[in-house]
Amino acid sequence: MYQRTAAIVGAAHSRLGEIPGATALGLMAEAAVGAIADAGLTSADIDGLIVRGPDDEYCFQQQLGERLGLDVAWATSLDNGGASQPLAVLLAALAIEAGLATTVLCGYARDAWSRTRQPASRKARLNQATHHRLREWRDSFGYFGEPATHALGAQRHMSLFGTTREHLGHVAVTQREHAARNPHAQMRAPLTMAEYLDARLVAEPFGVYDCSLRTDAGAAVVVTAAQRARDLPHTPVIVRGFGSHNNLSGWTVGDHMVETAAKRSGERAYRMADVTPADIDTAQLYDCFTYMVLAQIEDYGFCPKGEGGEFIASGALRLDGAIPTNTSGGQLSEGHVEGMLQIVEGVRQLRHEYPPDRQVPDARLALVSGHGGNTVCHTTLILERG
Amino acid sequence: MANPTSDTAGRLRRRLPRPTAESQPFWDGCARHELLLQRCLPHGHFWFPPANICQRCWSTEYAWTPVCGLAELFTFTVYRRAYAAELADQLPYVVGIVELVEGPRLISNIVGCAPEQVRIGMKLEVVFEDLDDAVTLHAFQPHADRA
Numbered sequence: 001m002y003q004r005t006a007a008i009v010g011a012a013h014s015r016l017g018e019i020p021g022a023t024a025l026g027l028m029a030e031a032a033v034g035a036i037a038d039a040g041l042t043s044a045d046i047d048g049l050i051v052r053g054p055d056d057e058y059c060f061q062q063q064l065g066e067r068l069g070l071d072v073a074w075a076t077s078l079d080n081g082g083a084s085q086p087l088a089v090l091l092a093a094l095a096i097e098a099g100l101a102t103t104v105l106c107g108y109a110r111d112a113w114s115r116t117r118q119p120a121s122r123k124a125r126l127n128q129a130t131h132h133r134l135r136e137w138r139d140s141f142g143y144f145g146e147p148a149t150h151a152l153g154a155q156r157h158m159s160l161f162g163t164t165r166e167h168l169g170h171v172a173v174t175q176r177e178h179a180a181r182n183p184h185a186q187m188r189a190p191l192t193m194a195e196y197l198d199a200r201l202v203a204e205p206f207g208v209y210d211c212s213l214r215t216d217a218g219a220a221v222v223v224t225a226a227q228r229a230r231d232l233p234h235t236p237v238i239v240r241g242f243g244s245h246n247n248l249s250g251w252t253v254g255d256h257m258v259e260t261a262a263k264r265s266g267e268r269a270y271r272m273a274d275v276t277p278a279d280i281d282t283a284q285l286y287d288c289f290t291y292m293v294l295a296q297i298e299d300y301g302f303c304p305k306g307e308g309g310e311f312i313a314s315g316a317l318r319l320d321g322a323i324p325t326n327t328s329g330g331q332l333s334e335g336h337v338e339g340m341l342q343i344v345e346g347v348r349q350l351r352h353e354y355p356p357d358r359q360v361p362d363a364r365l366a367l368v369s370g371h372g373g374n375t376v377c378h379t380t381l382i383l384e385r386g
Numbered sequence: 387m388a389n390p391t392s393d394t395a396g397r398l399r400r401r402l403p404r405p406t407a408e409s410q411p412f413w414d415g416c417a418r419h420e421l422l423l424q425r426c427l428p429h430g431h432f433w434f435p436p437a438n439i440c441q442r443c444w445s446t447e448y449a450w451t452p453v454c455g456l457a458e459l460f461t462f463t464v465y466r467r468a469y470a471a472e473l474a475d476q477l478p479y480v481v482g483i484v485e486l487v488e489g490p491r492l493i494s495n496i497v498g499c500a501p502e503q504v505r506i507g508m509k510l511e512v513v514f515e516d517l518d519d520a521v522t523l524h525a526f527q528p529h530a531d532r533a
């Protein structure tokens with residue numbers, strides 16, 4: 001069993017938003033340099049690297065290593081979609097405990113907005129590598145785009161539990177409130193429930209505000225031994241526990257789209273960390289779409305399955321709510337960096353870095369999630385203020 | 387099997403499937419207006435999408451077998467935005483996950499009723515839509531007798 005020996009000691013993100021001419025690799029380098037400097041370390045300290053880029057980038061860790069002049073003991077990229085980023089921290093913790101590496105840089109970067117400005121293929125515009133084996137069964141029926149996949153789950157949740165568009169709207173509106181206090185956020189203008197409900201529909205029940213943003217940005221964290229972290233500038237953030245679960249048989253199998261892989265991933269993480277949902281001070285949940293926040297709030301046990309809509313409508317996700325969630329604005333309003341910004345936000349909240357209007361008071365435990373890989377791969381981190 | 391619905395027959399403009407060696411018999415079945423699934427010989431397990439092995443017992447002995455074409459709607463989404471240009475004049479249209487009475491679920495279109503009338507759990511039957519391009523797609527429409 002993992003002995004809670006790893007800590008996050010550095011965190012940073014690159015410029016974030018619509019950045020003309022940006023490349024994923026350039027943004028990754030920017031974030032990596034930022035995170036290493038934030039940790040009070042230099043390139044000579046880094047002996048492990050787990051980074052990921054857009055799905056069509058081959059061997060991204062090698063590309064970054066080349067750009068930064070790094071030779072390291074241990075390196076890889078990951079292929080679990082949005083679950084990959086917390087998985088990188090999980091693997092870094094294990095690698096450090098096993099002695100494979102002492103200090104590991106974990107990161108992700110994308111140029112999702114800049115791609116839309118290039119005369120490129122549809123695949124590049126979508127920034128996804130949906131395999132032809134899937135597309136054979138989708139394209140002819142007009143099943144395009146990630147919103148539909150998650151809309152199928154939302155529709156089923158609505159049918160089973162009476163969840164409404166207003167319930168989903170509270171996710172979007174609350175996260176926008178968080179983003180308004182975040183100077184880096186891509187979308188800071190207030191969003192009202194009326195605007196949410198009037199928005200152009202995309203794939204029912206989703207309108208445009210149910211969907212995450214198209215972002216150019218990179219983000220990174222530095223993981224090292226907790227013992228070493230004491231000598232570094234910031235309050236260390238201990239990797240207290242983690243878990244994962246992967247419903248590899250598919251999103252449309254069983255009821256995976258209503259009780260998601262977050263459920264069992266979370267149970268494992270709580271057990272390892274020896275905490276309960278009631279102990280968690282803030283949640284940074286993978287929010288590719290509003291519905292995924294609602295589903296995970298239930299799957300992580302912050303409220304019973306089926307009651308997420310009312311729970312969220314009660315203000316639970318707000319800074320003073322039952323479980324302050326996606327306090328930077330999340331992927332819906334801060335920027336979509338495949339869950340990497342969720343890790344950075346969890347670290348900053350636990351360091352108590354923020355002014356009072358943005359800080360979760362006395363935050364000691366943060367739950368961070370990643371979800372993806374054809375919507376069935378999930379990773380959970382439970383982080384603790386050291 | 388029911389006939390194609392009149393509002394869609396022959397006029398759909400869709401991206402055509404690109405069959406593989408594994409999936410060709412499925413599309414050939416559609417062309418004959420037959421919904422065929424693989425079924426393992428040892429236990430009679432059905433599966434979809436096509437694969438070279440039974441998901442449940444890992445038998446590689448199987449036969450392409452016609453199914454009855456009756457199904458229930460597991461979930462759906464109504465497209466209000468055209469992600470592909472050829473679909474722009476077909477909005478709104480319904481993409482559903484249909485659960486065949488034999489068990490497997492597949493992606494299809496729900497036709498023969500207004501999007502507002504589509505409900506999870508509704509009883510469906512397969513129809514076939516012959517495209518101009520000599521390709522046939524399946525779709526599902528409400529099954530009146532079982533509603």
Ligand SMILES: [Zn+2]
Nearest residue numbers: 426431440443
């Ligand atoms: Zn079998």
